[in-house]
Amino acid sequence: MASMHTNATTMYFTNCSSSSSSTARLLHFSTTKLHKFSNSISHFHRQINLHQYRTSNPKFPKSILTHSSSSSSSSSSTVEVKSEASAKVIDGKRVAKDIREEVAVEISKMKNEIGIVPGLAVILVGDRKDSATYVRNKKKACDTVGINSYEVRLAEDSTEEEVLDHISKFNDDPSVHGILVQLPLPSHMNEQNVLNAVCIEKDVDGFHPLNIGRLAMRGREPLFVPCTPKGCIELLHRYEIPVKGKRAVVIGRSNIVGMPAALLLQREDATVSIVHSRTKNPEEITRQADIIISAVGQPNMVRGSWVKPGAVLVDVGINAIEDSESPRGYRLVGDICYEEASKVASAITPVPGGVGPMTIAMLLSNTLLSAKRIHNFR
Template sequence: MAAAAASSGMMFSSATSDGCSRGLQRVSSITVLRLGLTRSAAVFSRTRTINIQVRTSISGRSSSSSVITAATATEASGKVIDGKSVAKQIREEIATEISRMKASTGVVPGLAVILVGDRKDSATYVRNKKKACESVGIESYEVHLAEDSSEKEVLQHIKGFNDDPSVNGILVQLPLPSHMNEQNVLNAVCIDKDVDGFNPLNIGLLAMRDREPLFVPCTPKGCIELLHRYGVPIKGKRAVVIGRSNIVGMPAALLLQREDATVSLVHSRTKNPEEITRQADIVISAVGKPNMVRGSWIKPGAVVIDVGINPVEDAKSPRGYRLVGDVCFEEASKIASAITPVPGGVGPMTIAILLSNTLVAAKRAHNFK
């Protein structure tokens, strides 16, 4: 998602990582507790423990004995929204549903991924998705094409997967090589198998009241799911989405609007973005600009969802770099009531929702409830 977010963020005013170098280290220093989930309590009161209200939405059935990991809060820091733990819980729910479906119908959901070229980040994403499929019982199919492959070859593989009943979801790993028309390729995916939610009809249905898309894009849906599972009220709240990409920003704004939030989109042409963002009860940032959103942008007590995954140079890291978000964690965590870390926040949720969408596609194809 870093590449996708970056396209919408390159023209924002520049921000440096100065003053945020300890942001990720701060995550590891916060005490973590195992807490039972309850349906009570004000989730974001500034006390030292958290009672988290959870809504199970993957299988449609409640889970009263589930446990997730949550960070304690102090009066000087916001609570850390643990995307890794929530994603793990979602994967467990999916695995249970797949076992039930297989026992009843003999059907196993299938997800096909098409990768073009040799980008290391794309290859890593595909590898992680394959492992995630295996962990829940989804059959994984993969096509890896050379960088100089033709668009026609990609379209032929998509057609083959469209016609294959064992494949319930098709994912084309982005970005594609520059000689290919991304829209042509994405539009070729059958809407019944568009588990990425990028088909224009799915986006159009998402934008309309009283209409339901077959699928919602995975990253923004993951952001909303984090808010739900941490009991964050959305209805009637002011929300700001920073970045207006087709993949994250725009669908995230539409999802918040569906939840009855009052939504503002901040983008590269927005005047006074800091002032607008500071009015928000909920901030979702997806611009691909490291540490652009400073603590001064955040309203005290706001909830911050950071979609950015940005490499910055770090001589102390074995890789020569470390990953940071769009939001300066070091500053924002002192002001927000809750915030996602990078890594370990939205990233794991994206893959979990992809698996969920694939399960939904398989259930729909076989009329399984």
């Protein structure tokens, strides 16, 4: 916002789009009943992973199984949905734009009053196109709000020591208030060692173990909260969606999204459950939730039948599936089957245009927060 197998029955997951040229996918979830889907549902397209946090999420096993066309009835617990979408769309693009404008005003004020401009340093190792795109988007966002950006690009075969050396220099540079190491790193590098080397006062990604530890403890405050889960909660706040006392389910338990999202919801006084790769009957658990945050990176995994009527859905997944009608040859979908879920939920984030823009907006906000704290500016 990241394999379920037991001796129980299996659960189908199919693409809810109408495309006919798709590949079937099966994920093995433990469940006491085989949840049947309508014979009009088509199979999953081949998935193309575009999102960096997938690397740290559990990988759900996939195999091919032919679904009988005679399956036309649904489980007794299946939610009947309306024929038209009724959920309010949570517009992450609009909220992110508002946040960028707020950050720009604060940065201008800081520059005018004390002559300080926040600085963000990004270290990119290797030539992954998706990572390069993320870095380019972050730099563009920094430019729009007035944050100075510093960038280091290293070859794929660079040593871990080279990365640590650049981190050390940025740690000591007073013009740099935030340091971000673009993930994933090449396999020969120890990700934990690299992330731990970032000075906690400049850990604007919020991945330092001391920041995560403080997030998990009552009565303690982290210096920074990881950007994507922070963006999820900010969307709930901006749309005045109550969290206190609500039942919340987080699907996925990665260190980058799932786990910190669950901790943030708990801090908001929600009653939180985490559905993960060993969870039995996941659809029954999610069906009890008032709020669902999904961050597993599996296209259209969460069906409409998983959703309690009136629930609020936050979809962190960004997955590309083949689409011959698209000029790019693919289209983006989330973890939640939007066409089905939007007929049951009261509010839902779209993909794209939901959580994605919020991640960068929260990075800018964290960088400003760091500069204000370091320079004692209020």
